[in-house]
Amino acid sequence: MTQKKSSTLAALGEFGLISRITARVTPHESVITGIGDDAAVTALTPGMRLLTSTDMLLEDVHFRRAWHDPFTLGRKSLAVSISDIAAMGGIPHWALLSLAIPPDLPLDFIDDLMRGFQEVATEYNVTLIGGDTCSSRNGLTISVTIMGEQYPDLIVRRSGAQPDDDIWVTGTLGDAAFALSQLENGTAVSESLLSRLLNPAPRVSVALAFAEAGLATAMIDVSDGIRADFGHIADMSGVGGTLRVDDLPLSGMFRSVTADLGAIPFEYALTGGEDYELCFTARNSNREKIVACAKKCGVAATRVGIVTSFSGVTVITRDGTPCTAPFNGFNHFT
Amino acid sequence: MTQKKSSTLAALGEFGLISRITARVTPHESVITGIGDDAAVTALTPGMRLLTSTDMLLEDVHFRRAWHDPFTLGRKSLAVSISDIAAMGGIPHWALLSLAIPPDLPLDFIDDLMRGFQEVATEYNVTLIGGDTCSSRNGLTISVTIMGEQYPDLIVRRSGAQPDDDIWVTGTLGDAAFALSQLENGTAVSESLLSRLLNPAPRVSVALAFAEAGLATAMIDVSDGIRADFGHIADMSGVGGTLRVDDLPLSGMFRSVTADLGAIPFEYALTGGEDYELCFTARNSNREKIVACAKKCGVAATRVGIVTSFSGVTVITRDGTPCTAPFNGFNHFT
Numbered sequence: 063m064t065q066k067k068s069s070t071l072a073a074l075g076e077f078g079l080i081s082r083i084t085a086r087v088t089p090h091e092s093v094i095t096g097i098g099d100d101a102a103v104t105a106l107t108p109g110m111r112l113l114t115s116t117d118m119l120l121e122d123v124h125f126r127r128a129w130h131d132p133f134t135l136g137r138k139s140l141a142v143s144i145s146d147i148a149a150m151g152g153i154p155h156w157a158l159l160s161l162a163i164p165p166d167l168p169l170d171f172i173d174d175l176m177r178g179f180q181e182v183a184t185e186y187n188v189t190l191i192g193g194d195t196c197s198s199r200n201g202l203t204i205s206v207t208i209m210g211e212q213y214p215d216l217i218v219r220r221s222g223a224q225p226d227d228d229i230w231v232t233g234t235l236g237d238a239a240f241a242l243s244q245l246e247n248g249t250a251v252s253e254s255l256l257s258r259l260l261n262p263a264p265r266v267s268v269a270l271a272f273a274e275a276g277l278a279t280a281m282i283d284v285s286d287g288i289r290a291d292f293g294h295i296a297d298m299s300g301v302g303g304t305l306r307v308d309d310l311p312l313s314g315m316f317r318s319v320t321a322d323l324g325a326i327p328f329e330y331a332l333t334g335g336e337d338y339e340l341c342f343t344a345r346n347s348n349r350e351k352i353v354a355c356a357k358k359c360g361v362a363a364t365r366v367g368i369v370t371s372f373s374g375v376t377v378i379t380r381d382g383t384p385c386t387a388p389f390n391g392f393n394h395f396t
Numbered sequence: 397m398t399q400k401k402s403s404t405l406a407a408l409g410e411f412g413l414i415s416r417i418t419a420r421v422t423p424h425e426s427v428i429t430g431i432g433d434d435a436a437v438t439a440l441t442p443g444m445r446l447l448t449s450t451d452m453l454l455e456d457v458h459f460r461r462a463w464h465d466p467f468t469l470g471r472k473s474l475a476v477s478i479s480d481i482a483a484m485g486g487i488p489h490w491a492l493l494s495l496a497i498p499p500d501l502p503l504d505f506i507d508d509l510m511r512g513f514q515e516v517a518t519e520y521n522v523t524l525i526g527g528d529t530c531s532s533r534n535g536l537t538i539s540v541t542i543m544g545e546q547y548p549d550l551i552v553r554r555s556g557a558q559p560d561d562d563i564w565v566t567g568t569l570g571d572a573a574f575a576l577s578q579l580e581n582g583t584a585v586s587e588s589l590l591s592r593l594l595n596p597a598p599r600v601s602v603a604l605a606f607a608e609a610g611l612a613t614a615m616i617d618v619s620d621g622i623r624a625d626f627g628h629i630a631d632m633s634g635v636g637g638t639l640r641v642d643d644l645p646l647s648g649m650f651r652s653v654t655a656d657l658g659a660i661p662f663e664y665a666l667t668g669g670e671d672y673e674l675c676f677t678a679r680n681s682n683r684e685k686i687v688a689c690a691k692k693c694g695v696a697a698t699r700v701g702i703v704t705s706f707s708g709v710t711v712i713t714r715d716g717t718p719c720t721a722p723f724n725g726f727n728h729f730t
Contacts, residue, residue, distance in 0.1 A: 094445060098632065099554050100483035100616060101449040101544070106440055111428060115435040116541055118494040118528045149434035160452040160539055194452045200534030205494055207450055207541040210435070220433050282434060298432065 071169050079172070079195055086180055090189040092155060102191035104156055110211040115146035121201030129245055132171045134260045135204075136178025142285070143208035144186050145264035145338045149283040151218040151273025152210040154266065156191045157183065160205040162198035175204075186266055216273045218342070223280040223299035227343040229367035230352060232265050234313040235288055239334020240320065240327070254315045262338040268359035269340055277352055281342040287333035288366070292341050293375050299343075302374045305367040307332060307385060332377060343369055405503050413506070413529055420514055424523040426489060436525035438490055444545040449480035451542075455535035463579055466505045468594045470512025473538045476619070478520050479598035479672045481544035483617040485552040485607025488600065490525045491517065494539040496532035509538075520600055550607045557614040557633035557677040563701035564686060566599050566674045568647040569622055573668020574654065574661070588649045596672040602693035603674055611686055615676040621667035622700070626675050627709050633677075639701040641666060642714045666711060677703055 071079065084097045095103035106112060119125060119139055130138070140157060147154040159179065163172065183190060188208070237258035244251040245259075265283070272278040280295045289305065296302050310331040320327050344352055349365070356363035370376075377385050405413065418431045429437035440446060453459060453473055464472070474491060481488040493513065497506065517524060522542070571592035578585040579593075599617075606612040614629045623639065630636050644665040654661050678686055683699070690697035704710075711719050 094548070095551075095553060100480040101447040101486065101542075103484070103548075103551055104446045104448065106446060108442065112438045112440060112446065112543075113435040114438065114490070114492060114541075114543065115526060116492040116494055116528055116539070118496055118530060118537070118539055120496055120530060120532060120537075122533055123496075123530060146434040150437070152435065156448070158448060158450040158541060160450055162452055162454055162457075162537065192449060194450055196452060196454060196457060198454060199456055203452070203454075203496065203537055205450070205452055205539040207448075207492060208435075209446075209448065214428070214437075217429075217437055219429060219437075 071163060071167065071172065072165065074169060076195055083176055083190070086176065087190050090155065090187065093189050093191055096189065096191045097193070102156070104191060106211050109213060111214050111217065113147050113150050113152040113210040113212060113217070114207065115143060116205065116207040117143050117146070119204040121203065130260055132174035133178040136175035137182045137261055139204045139206055140179050140182040140188065141262050141264050142338060143206045144182070144188065144266060145262070145283040145285070147208055147210035148264050148266040148269040149281050149340060150212065151216055151269055151278065151281065152212040153270065154186050154188050154208060154210040156209045157188050158207040159190060159193040161193070161195050162203035163195065164198050164202060167202060186264070212273065218273050218278045218281040220280050220282050220295045220298035223295050223301050223343040223369050225301055225369055225371035226346060227279055227369040228346050228349065228365045229292060229303055229305065229341065229343055229369060230363050231284065231288060231311060231339055231341050231366050232268060232356065232361050232363050233337070233339040234311045234316065235284065235337050235339060236331030236334050237313050237316050238262065238336035239330040240316060242336070243330070252315050252319055254313070255319065259336060262336065264338060265340045265361060268356055268361045271355050271359050272342065272352070275351065275355055277344050277348050277355060278342040279344055281340055284337040284339045284341050285335060287335045288337070288341050289332045289375060289377065292367070295341065295343060296373065296375055302370040302372050303367050304370060305332070305375065305377045307377050308380045309364065309366045311362060311364040405497060405501065405506065406499060408503060410529055417510055417524070420510065421524050424489065424521065427523050427525055430523065430525045431527070436490070438525060440545050443547060445548050445551065447481050447484050447486040447544040447546060447551070449477060449542050451477050451480070451540050453538040455537065464594055466508035467512040470509035471516045471595055473540050474513050474516040474522065475596050475598050476672060477540045477542035478516070478522065478600060479596070479617040479619070481542055482598050482600040482603040483615050483674060484546065485550055485603055485612065485615065486544035486546040487604065488520050488522050488542055488544040490543045491522050492541040493524060493527040495527070495529050496537040497529065498532050498535060501536060520598070546607065552607050552612045552615040552676070554614050554616050554629045554632040557629050557635050557703050559635055559703055559705035560680060561613055561677040561703040562680050562683065562699045563626060563637055563639065563703060564676050564678060564697050565618065565622060565645060565700050566602060566690065566695050566697050567671070568645045568650065569618065569671050569673060570665030570668050571647050571650050572596065572670035573664040574650060576670070577664070586649050586653055588647070589653065593670060596670065598672060599674045599695060602690055602695045605689050605693050606676065606686070609685065609689055611678050611682050611689060612676040613678055615674055618671040618673045618675050619669060621669045622671070622675050623666045623709060623711060629675065629677060630707065630709055636704040636707040637701050637709050638704060639666070639709065639711045641711050641719060643698065643700045645696060645698040
């Protein structure tokens with residue numbers, strides 16, 4: 063532990079906080095002017111396109127301070143944004159961070175949040191180039207904008223899926239959603255499942271590898287459950303799909319902690335959300351290449367379904383029987 | 397008035413709201429993929445640099461629903477962001493909008509907010525390319541990221557002011573701050589002052605004209621009061637400056653409504669904030685060119701001080717006496 067001063071946010075002030083944050087940023091060479099002017103100035107690689115996405119995280123909606131320690135919250139707030147650039151096959155570069163901070167929030171909390179944010183930034187070669195800070199009357203709000211780039215031919219959209227393509231997913235599904243349900247029930251949660259919820263890892267390298275090899279016809283990151291998120295691919299591609307529930311990849315820990323429930327609770331894997339894995343489609347002639355490409359990146363890739371020419375997403379069991387899940391992914395407002 | 401359906405946000409849902417917003421967006425040709433994928437894809441003009449800025453507006457911190465009708469709130473939320481691109485001499489292009497929405501907020505409010513946002517987007521040739529929507533437990537939060545571009549040689553930073561440069565400001569100062577003080581006191585407010593507070597106009601065309609003519613050595617938009625904001629230019633340029641309080645440009649309405657106060661309340665113009673005018677510095681050999689350039693754009697430009705080689709910002713009266721203002725611009729947390 064580094065020695066911490068007992069200074070408060072009020073004593074530090076807005077510009078003190080900005081200086082404190084800026085002092086810890088080491089800009090990437092693409093950053094011409096970073097934090098400190100009216101706008102940041104950055105240079106794109108000639109020929110590449112700009113990729114941009116934004117996410118807002120609200121206290122008691124997206125996170126609870128009782129569950130998320132500030133360091134992993136800082137990590138997650140950037141990681142989930144980077145996941146959106148990964149889902150396009152893009153290279154993440156620059157981030158903007160806005161914080162609305164309750165005046166009674168300890169300065170240590172912000173320091174730890176920024177340490178986590180910066181750690182993920184360093185891991186993925188992302189530079190914080192700007193943002194906004196203000197006082198909040200109602201809980202902490204974190205708004206992150208992420209920017210990246212990619213050559214136009216390598217960008218993978220949601221709209222490229224074709225009938226008879228395989229539907230794939232990286233890693234395992236349902237871990238984060240099951241951990242959340244255990245937190246909500248006050249049950250003890252296994253460390254590895256909790257880590258999937260609190261500290262997700264965006265799949266940047268494998269997504270880039272798929273993009274550069276031209277293997278993925280469509281791609282999305284799984285944040286609202288694979289059923290809903292594959293549904294977005296289907297809608298944007300003008301196709302449908304069949305997901306084989308028994309093929310959904312489950313972690314050993316997920317299987318272990320749910321073993322005494324009688325049946326496997328596939329709903330967490332299907333509709334749980336916050337997996338931050340990649341769901342993608344690919345020609346069925348590329349199966350071996352995909353497995354090899356994923357393996358090289360240290361990530362599993364599992365075939366979980368088939369794209370259909372008719373619309374609608376059907377979930378089937380091993381014997382081909384359609385099964386109905388209790389809900390269709392997370393949806394704000396409803 | 398267009399006929400409005402009595403549908404609610406809960407009935408519409410998150411994706412319904414996004415579709416409703418997207419339907420009203422006409423993308424600029426630089427937008428390759430707009431709303432609806434994991435990230436937006438846009439193309440920069442070859443040779444130009446990317447300019448990026450972000451602002452967060454919180455209910456009861458930055459705005460009150462009692463004072464800001466949703467239409468002008470939508471206008472202002474984009475206008476203040478565009479002002480940051482203007483302050484760099486940049487061309488605004490693309491915006492991301494995140495909304496955290498209280499579940500009881502009428503859908504009409506969001507519709508009107510988006511109409512205002514879109515109106516300013518159209519006025520300044522900006523395309524909404526993405527964002528995030530979620531449910532808020534505590535008031536409306538609006539987070540806007542704005543992106544623009546400019547050739548590297550034309551970008552105007554805060555850091556280019558030189559000793560003996562003139563300090564200039566566009567338009568008039570203090571109108572918005574005086575209107576805010578009247579709202580806070582429950583006094584009747586003149587329409588023209590209120591409009592400066594609720595519906596500010598970013599100075600894009602005159603800023604671009606200054607940048608393209610190479611006239612401004614440093615520039616900033618005045619959001620925290622000219623004393624504080626020129627202070628940022630001074631700090632970043634390693635210089636200081638003298639501001640002549642009697643030369644600060646005041647609107648006729650400001651002079652009229654403050655006429656019975658005995659002395660002119662210069663503190664609104666000096667430290668009030670939310671003017672969204674441009675403060676810039678320029679060689680004293682360019683005075684005539686600046687006045688002509690501003691006139692061509694339909695904006696006044698007024699010389700209000702001189703850059704000094706020694707640090708610190710001094711405010712002087714007509715006879716050269718230093719005067720002390722009651723505070724030093726708006727600062728969150730303190």
